[in-house]
Amino acid sequence: MTDPFCETKLTLHLTPRNAMTYSTSQIAELFPDLMTISDAAMRERVAAAWSEALTSGCGGKGWTFAEIRAIPFTLLAGKIDLRFVEHLNSCVKQCIAIEGVLKSTFGDRIPVDHDSLVAGALLADVGKMLEFDKDASGNVVKGSFGELVRHPFSGVALCFKHGLPASVMHIVATHSYEGDKSDRTIESIIFHHADFVDFDIAKFLGKRAK
Numbered sequence: 001m002t003d004p005f006c007e008t009k010l011t012l013h014l015t016p017r018n019a020m021t022y023s024t025s026q027i028a029e030l031f032p033d034l035m036t037i038s039d040a041a042m043r044e045r046v047a048a049a050w051s052e053a054l055t056s057g058c059g060g061k062g063w064t065f066a067e068i069r070a071i072p073f074t075l076l077a078g079k080i081d082l083r084f085v086e087h088l089n090s091c092v093k094q095c096i097a098i099e100g101v102l103k104s105t106f107g108d109r110i111p112v113d114h115d116s117l118v119a120g121a122l123l124a125d126v127g128k129m130l131e132f133d134k135d136a137s138g139n140v141v142k143g144s145f146g147e148l149v150r151h152p153f154s155g156v157a158l159c160f161k162h163g164l165p166a167s168v169m170h171i172v173a174t175h176s177y178e179g180d181k182s183d184r185t186i187e188s189i190i191f192h193h194a195d196f197v198d199f200d201i202a203k204f205l206g207k208r209a210k
């Protein structure tokens with residue numbers, strides 16, 4: 001009997017480290033809050049991870065900027081007019097807003113690492129570029145790679161390859177239900193809730209749209 005997992009073709013064509021198809025400023029066109037990361041090296045690493053995900057994702061075909069701007073926010077919520085890139089930008093802005101509220105209310109008693117928070121928020125779903133593929137009709141679907149390796153795992157792999165610190169990998173690893181049994185850091189708690197504000201609203205709207 002053949003093992004279906006071994007039969008599945010999962011070859012990814014990853015780029016060498018530091019080889020960037022898209023520059024940091026091009027990635028910032030998609031995600032403007034990238035530029036709020038104060039550490040220039042961290043900014044570059046976030047952009048490098050995104051550049052690789054864009055060029056090696058979609059079953060190896062890669063994604064154009066126009067294609068990723070058109071991806072729906074979630075494949076799970078039915079016909080709603082919210083987009084994946086909008087969701088990422090919404091989450092980063094919510095995280096920055098929450099950070100500001102916590103700082104103005106509690107001061108240094110709730111320390112938030114802004115750079116890790118923004119980098120983690122921008123990279124939490126970077127693995128979806130590998131998780132998603134397009135079917136013969138051009139619809140965005142979960143691909144064979146994504147069936148086996150969900151985006152928190154591929155996202156951490158991309159972060160590790162591009163030299164992101166553990167504080168950022170932690171947010172990527174724990175942001176979704178896979179992290180429910182982990183002790184999330186302050187930054188991961190903030191991102192997890194921001195993510196689910198959007199996601200739960202999308203589900204609510206999706207149910208009404210049926």
Ligand SMILES: [Fe+2]
Pocket residue numbers: 124125151175176
């Ligand atoms: Fe996610």
